[in-house]
Amino acid sequence: MKHASNAILAAVLGTAAIARAQPAPGDRPKPDGASGDPRGGPAPGPQSPYGPDPGQPGQPAQPGQPAQPGQPIQPGQPVQVVQQPDGSVELTPAPPPAPRPPRVHKMRFPEVLNTPTGWLLPAGVLYSRDRIDTGGGVSSDNRVGLGDVAEFGVSTTDQVRERQTDSTKERAEVLQPYVTASFRLGVDENRLFKGQPGVTLGFRKSFEREHLGSRTRIAELTLVASKHLGPDVAIHLGGSVWDASLQENADAAMPPDPITLHGQGFARQLRAFGGFEARPLPRSEILVDLSWAPEFCYGCASAAGGPSGAMGAIRLRPELAWGVRYQVASFMHIESGVRVPDIGNANLLDAQIFGQITFTSFALSDAVETLK
Amino acid sequence: MRAVLTVAAAVLAARPVAADPTESRVLTAPTAWLPPSGAATATLGIDHRGDTAVFAGASLDGLAELEIDEDSDVRGCTDCAMQRTPLRLGRAGFRIGAHQDWLHGMPALVLGVRATFAAYEPAVDAPRVTDAYVVASRDLGVVRLHAGVDALAASVADHRSAAALRPLAGVELHPPMYPRSSLLGDLAWEPELDAVHGPVLRWMLGIGVRYQAFSWGSVELAVRARQGDDLGGATVMARFNAIARR
Numbered sequence: 001m002k003h004a005s006n007a008i009l010a011a012v013l014g015t016a017a018i019a020r021a022q023p024a025p026g027d028r029p030k031p032d033g034a035s036g037d038p039r040g041g042p043a044p045g046p047q048s049p050y051g052p053d054p055g056q057p058g059q060p061a062q063p064g065q066p067a068q069p070g071q072p073i074q075p076g077q078p079v080q081v082v083q084q085p086d087g088s089v090e091l092t093p094a095p096p097p098a099p100r101p102p103r104v105h106k107m108r109f110p111e112v113l114n115t116p117t118g119w120l121l122p123a124g125v126l127y128s129r130d131r132i133d134t135g136g137g138v139s140s141d142n143r144v145g146l147g148d149v150a151e152f153g154v155s156t157t158d159q160v161r162e163r164q165t166d167s168t169k170e171r172a173e174v175l176q177p178y179v180t181a182s183f184r185l186g187v188d189e190n191r192l193f194k195g196q197p198g199v200t201l202g203f204r205k206s207f208e209r210e211h212l213g214s215r216t217r218i219a220e221l222t223l224v225a226s227k228h229l230g231p232d233v234a235i236h237l238g239g240s241v242w243d244a245s246l247q248e249n250a251d252a253a254m255p256p257d258p259i260t261l262h263g264q265g266f267a268r269q270l271r272a273f274g275g276f277e278a279r280p281l282p283r284s285e286i287l288v289d290l291s292w293a294p295e296f297c298y299g300c301a302s303a304a305g306g307p308s309g310a311m312g313a314i315r316l317r318p319e320l321a322w323g324v325r326y327q328v329a330s331f332m333h334i335e336s337g338v339r340v341p342d343i344g345n346a347n348l349l350d351a352q353i354f355g356q357i358t359f360t361s362f363a364l365s366d367a368v369e370t371l372k
Numbered sequence: 373m374r375a376v377l378t379v380a381a382a383v384l385a386a387r388p389v390a391a392d393p394t395e396s397r398v399l400t401a402p403t404a405w406l407p408p409s410g411a412a413t414a415t416l417g418i419d420h421r422g423d424t425a426v427f428a429g430a431s432l433d434g435l436a437e438l439e440i441d442e443d444s445d446v447r448g449c450t451d452c453a454m455q456r457t458p459l460r461l462g463r464a465g466f467r468i469g470a471h472q473d474w475l476h477g478m479p480a481l482v483l484g485v486r487a488t489f490a491a492y493e494p495a496v497d498a499p500r501v502t503d504a505y506v507v508a509s510r511d512l513g514v515v516r517l518h519a520g521v522d523a524l525a526a527s528v529a530d531h532r533s534a535a536a537l538r539p540l541a542g543v544e545l546h547p548p549m550y551p552r553s554s555l556l557g558d559l560a561w562e563p564e565l566d567a568v569h570g571p572v573l574r575w576m577l578g579i580g581v582r583y584q585a586f587s588w589g590s591v592e593l594a595v596r597a598r599q600g601d602d603l604g605g606a607t608v609m610a611r612f613n614a615i616a617r618r
Binding site: 134135136168169171280281283284286322323324326334336337338346347348349350351352353355 | 438486527
């Protein structure tokens with residue numbers, strides 16, 4: 001009986017000692033170091049010059065490689081169910097997921113300065129550009145990249161102009177805010193084959209704008225290709241089909257039929273545009289582009305009347321712009337430069353100095369990537 | 373003739389300084405110097421008539437400069453046989469260019485555009501001035517030379533003038549015995565906005581000195597004379613330039 005009591009006492013004390021040595025529930029176990037230091041890592045074993053043997057039983061599986069049966073399952077470790085030949089199932093540790101390589105945020109701007117590029121915003125990327133210029137123009141452009149193949153945007157533009165007469169003495173005024181919505185789709189550069197330029201097909205359409213009793217609208221269909229010539233130089237070439245409508249005295253009981261650009265022939269709708277980018281410094285780019293913008297002349301239509309009189313009511317004016325894009329931070333760019341709204345007449349007087357700030361955010365894109 | 377050739381050879385043989393200077397104008401004529409990356413510049417000026425000038429600029433990575441200013445260099449009049457009024461105009465400028473020796477031996481080059489965005493004087497109706505210029509600058513050590521072409525367009529009331537080309541020139545002398553001082557001279561053009569007959573371009577000659585009082589600031593004292601003004605019409609002005617580097 002005394003021997004039995006001793007054995008019971010020894011068992012109780014031993015069990016208590018073992019229980020005391022266990023970590024508290026909920027605490028993650030910490031591996032002891034080689035010298036018993038609890039802060040240290042596991043004791044270094046003999047290292048093979050060819051690296052650890054992934055098939056050695058009892059050794060944790062390497063990231064991305066299947067675990068071996070019989071490996072111990074660590075608390076919190078994901079497991080996988082293995083069907084045995086005899087019908088039983090066995091839980092084995094699942095291979096730890098391979099670490100994701102860090103995402104590289106490759107930004108391609110959807111515009112040079114005024115013209116669209118053949119590049120699209122990456123999927124889930126939010127883009128916002130706000131601009132002011134010395135002509136009193138204020139514009140904002142907000143877009144989101146859709147699946148690396150499209151983008152959607154809403155913007156206000158200050159490029160649309162109006163004038164009352166065709167007089168050269170009269171200065172065309174900015175018609176703003178002019179709200180437009182845009183949708184572009186395309187294929188990234190080198191996606192289909194090596195050397196393929198980035199190509200986008202875009203459509204931009206304005207909401208109806210009423211000013212001084214006249215209703216106007218614009219729409220633009222663009223096809224543009226962009227190609228890098230080396231790592232720091234790129235060119236953009238494209239064509240656009242414009243349309244616009246002008247309805248004067250829109251509030252009258254019997255308003256006249258609207259004058260449209262497509263009613264003046266296809267040749268007056270079609271325009272070519274282009275741009276150039278060069279990066280002489282790591283954070284700075286030189287940008288040049290040639291674009292087109294509609295100009296409405298109210299007095300021109302009513303003076304002549306009829307289809308021939310409509311010819312001067314809606315015109316497309318060439319704009320030349322150049323400037324610099326400077327990357328202030330990974331999410332912010334500052335652009336500044338010069339825009340000449342009517343370069344066709346060499347009208348230097350209307351040249352504008354502009355400044356714009358562009359924000360890009362990959363937060364949504366990263367969040368979507370994490371969900372994958 | 374031999375002395376002129378000797379001086380010219382000495383000037384050409386002089387070694388330029390390592391970095392470009394930073395002043396964006398001599399007195400009125402623009403230079404091809406661009407401020408270094410991350411720098412911001414400011415200038416405050418006043419002349420003996422109390423007309424003020426304020427310039428503020430910011431560098432875009434050393435590649436370009438955006439400048440906003442308010443000055444009264446442009447004169448306007450409704451009856452130009454009488455007094456011409458200095459017009460306080462708000463103007464913005466954008467300058468882009470290449471530094472000196474970007475290609476071996478190349479002078480600094482800048483393409484600049486300056487446009488009016490505001491007029492603060494009701495003396496004449498709707499004054500506007502825009503100019504675009506190309507200017508080259510070369511630092512030869514003792515002397516700095518500036519030369520360029522300016523295309524100026526202006527409008528006032530219902531009168532508009534097409535862009536007209538005019539030469540720009542400037543020179544800065546840095547006597548070696550006075551390392552902080554320099555003598556300045558320039559030729560520039562500004563429009564005179566005649567509300568009755570339209571804009572007319574007038575030359576402006578300036579001569580002065582600049583003293584580099586601090587590493588971040590300099591003081592200028594100058595006299596400027598305009599075409600059409602007699603000697604008594606010349607203005608004496610003082611300016612303070614400052615630069616903040618990142």
